[in-house]
Amino acid sequence: MFDLDDAKLEKHSVTIAGHRTSISLEKGFWRHLRAIAEKDNITLNELVRQLDEARGGSLSGAIRAFILQNLEKQLSL
Numbered sequence: 159m160f161d162l163d164d165a166k167l168e169k170h171s172v173t174i175a176g177h178r179t180s181i182s183l184e185k186g187f188w189r190h191l192r193a194i195a196e197k198d199n200i201t202l203n204e205l206v207r208q209l210d211e212a213r214g215g216s217l218s219g220a221i222r223a224f225i226l227q228n229l230e231k232q233l234s235l
Contacts, residue, residue, distance in 0.1 A: 163185065164184060164185045164186030165185070166184065166185050167182050167183070167184055167185075168182070168184070168185050168188055169181070169182045170183075170188065172202065172203050172206045173203050174203070174206060174207050174210050175207065179217075181206070181217060181218055182218060183218055183221060183222070187222055187225055190225045190228070190229070191205065191206075191221060191225060194225070194228055209221055209224055
């Protein structure tokens, strides 16, 4: 009935300020994060670094909120 494969958590390592860290996000969020980085012509690590710098709470929550905001902007075009 529903294809919820994108809901599976995936853990990826990224480098922020020279330090490796692991982030767990659902598969769909990783796909959108990579697409946004590619569209903005920056690396995934750089995008995550910028989000890490701007966040007020958890990094994974900041990434999810950023992606949601990005998708909402696209819908309002």
